[in-house]
Amino acid sequence: MNKYLAVVALLSSCSAIFLTEYTDCGSHGIIHSIQLEPCNxxxxxxxxxxxxxxxxxxxxxxxxxxxSNVCHGIIAGAPIPFAVYPLNACGNGVKCPLEPGDAEIYTATVTCPTNVSTMRLAGKWEVVDQNGLDLICFVVGLKIVD
Structure with missing residues (x-):
């Protein structure tokens, strides 16, 4: 329990927001919360x-x-891949193999490319298992600026 409280305290000290305006796009896991930083x-x-x-x-x-991690920006209905580090989703707060009922806090980072236009878009995040099924899948609105 103390480990969990330490993680929550650390995350709450950052400029971050718990996303409320997202759409689950077919997760085979149960998403309890999504936090994005920096974002306010x-x-x-x-x-x-x-x-x-x-x-x-x-x-x-x-x-x-x-x-595995998969991230796309959806622009005019077309998915544009964004590089995610690390590609392997195991080991970033997630123990693999993952068993039914395992509760985890998964962490990954994406860098916004410098060669994209300023725009509004939808960001689609997936964590895909060995069978190509989405353990986690959500879409969230984003706005890219300089």
Whole structure:
């Protein structure tokens, strides 16, 4: 319990927001909360060249041996891939293999490319298992600025 409280205290000290305006896009896990930092409003203002970290509190409903990150910006209905580090989702607060009922706080970082236009878009985040199924999938509104 103390470990959990320490994580919550650390996360709350950052310029971050718990996202409330997101759409689950077919998660096979249960998303309890999503925190994005740095971000202090919705939709989040994303600055070119800046790294953003997401913390996802979830519970698994199925067994997963391997997990991979996938991130897209959806612009005019077309998914544009964004690089995610690390690509392997295991080991970032998530123990693999993951078993049904395991509760985890998953963490990953994305850097906004510098060569994108200033725009509003939807960001789609997925954590995909070894069978190509979405353990976590959500879409959130974003605004990219200089």
């Amino acid at each position: 409003q919705e939709p989040c203002i994303i600055h070119k060249g800046v790294s953003y970290t997401t913390h996802i509190n979830f519970t698994a409903k199925e067994h997963s041996d391997k997990l």
